[in-house]
Amino acid sequence: MRLFIVGLGVVGKGVLELLDARRAELASHFGVETRLVGVADSKGVALCEDGLAHAEVLGVKRPGAAGVASLPDGRPLASQDDLPEVIAHSGADVLIELGPTQMRSPRPATDRLLAAMGAGLHVIGANKAPLSTAFAALTEAAAVNNVLLRYSATVGAGTPMLTLARAAVMGDTLVGFRAILNGTTNFILSQMRSSGATFDSALAEAQRLGWAEADPSNDVDGWDTAMKTAIIACHAPAIPPGRSISVHDVRTVGIRGVSARDHADAEAQGQVIKLVASFDATTLSARVEPVRVPIGSRLDVPAGGNVLLIDLKHAGELALFGRGAGAHETAAAVLRDLVDIALSAR
Numbered sequence: 405m406r407l408f409i410v411g412l413g414v415v416g417k418g419v420l421e422l423l424d425a426r427r428a429e430l431a432s433h434f435g436v437e438t439r440l441v442g443v444a445d446s447k448g449v450a451l452c453e454d455g456l457a458h459a460e461v462l463g464v465k466r467p468g469a470a471g472v473a474s475l476p477d478g479r480p481l482a483s484q485d486d487l488p489e490v491i492a493h494s495g496a497d498v499l500i501e502l503g504p505t506q507m508r509s510p511r512p513a514t515d516r517l518l519a520a521m522g523a524g525l526h527v528i529g530a531n532k533a534p535l536s537t538a539f540a541a542l543t544e545a546a547a548v549n550n551v552l553l554r555y556s557a558t559v560g561a562g563t564p565m566l567t568l569a570r571a572a573v574m575g576d577t578l579v580g581f582r583a584i585l586n587g588t589t590n591f592i593l594s595q596m597r598s599s600g601a602t603f604d605s606a607l608a609e610a611q612r613l614g615w616a617e618a619d620p621s622n623d624v625d626g627w628d629t630a631m632k633t634a635i636i637a638c639h640a641p642a643i644p645p646g647r648s649i650s651v652h653d654v655r656t657v658g659i660r661g662v663s664a665r666d667h668a669d670a671e672a673q674g675q676v677i678k679l680v681a682s683f684d685a686t687t688l689s690a691r692v693e694p695v696r697v698p699i700g701s702r703l704d705v706p707a708g709g710n711v712l713l714i715d716l717k718h719a720g721e722l723a724l725f726g727r728g729a730g731a732h733e734t735a736a737a738v739l740r741d742l743v744d745i746a747l748s749a750r
């Protein structure tokens with residue numbers, strides 16, 4: 405399979421490393437062989453029909469290096485608006501889209517996915533912004549163009565939450581789900597609880613340790629969880645054809661208002677505060693908000709953990725726990741999608 409990868413940050417580099425590490429296994433076990441025919445970062449693009457060497461691409465993405473435009477087959481892009489055309493004419497079979505999640509301006513990433521599918525490429529996305537704002541348009545484009553769209557990495561990273569959600573609703577009736585989907589807020593709330601820290605000092609500690617970004621609003625205001633909630637909720641069979649649930653449909657409250665006192669009060673009643681995503685499949689209503697849950701319950705996951713609890717009419721509650729982020733964890737989800745596409749497209 406000829407691949408075009410957009411975005412060579414934490415996840416993009418992880419994908420190249422994992423493709424190298426698992427090359428023999430992918431070929432022997434799944435019959436998947438790949439050739440990297442195109443790459444793009446924020447400044448440039450490189451194309452080579454015979455295949456770009458992964459080591460060389462990783463070399464130009466080391467800190468301080470000049471990026472993919474400096475590769476022998478590379479060039480700067482005058483405008484990122486040119487990227488969809490470049491992808492469409494790259495000769496790739498699969499676009500792997502690993503650009504930054506920009507919830508307030510999802511259009512460039514959505515356009516890349518639509519252009520790729522319009523040109524007959526299968527698509528793998530880890531970027532939550534397009535899927536959580538234009539799910540119906542993207543799935544329709546996949547159907548119209550007879551290509552496959554996969555996005556496992558958008559929720560749960562290496563933990564196959566969407567695979568579970570998709571399979572669960574095939575044979576049973578979805579009642580709803582609850583989930584913890586964001587490591588940063590889980591870490592901050594855990595810090596506040598264990599040390600009695602205020603939100604501001606727990607956030608500062610999270611930033612010092614690399615759990616939170618310099619601008620933490622996407623996480624602490626609940627939007628990262630809301631995007632993931634919308635993407636899971638889009639699998640509810642009760643959603644009318646052509647419609648989808650967007651991040652803007654999710655009633656979202658972040659954790660800035662949670663105080664040390666709230667934690668102490670919860671603790672006194674055998675409870676802990678978590679940022680919980682929930683979805684009711686009857687009313688199709690989704691929420692993200694700080695909620696008290698019993699200490700030791702399934703939603704009381706440790707700082708680095710994510711959990712999805714799916715409530716089904718006949719099978720009852722299904723639970724899936726795992727790590728929700730990380731370079732190789734997320735890259736593993738991308739490879740899972742790649743194998744899935746290779747097997748499904750045969």
Ligand SMILES: NC(=O)c1ccc[n+]([C@@H]2O[C@H](COP(=O)([O-])OP(=O)(O)OC[C@H]3O[C@@H](n4cnc5c(N)ncnc54)[C@H](OP(=O)(O)O)[C@@H]3O)[C@@H](O)[C@H]2O)c1
Pocket residue numbers: 410411412413414415416444445446447471484487502503504505512530531532557558561728729730731734
């Ligand atoms: N990290 C995780 O654990 C994780 C988990 C699940 C999902 N995800 C999702 O996966 C995606 C990638 O995450 P990441 O952690 O790898 O992000 P990252 O480290 O910030 O890397 C983003 C990459 O996208 C490139 N980029 C930025 N603007 C671009 C543009 N306009 N056109 C083309 N490329 C552009 C950047 O280029 P430069 O290198 O030139 O800056 C960089 O290579 C995000 O959407 C994220 O939400 C990440």
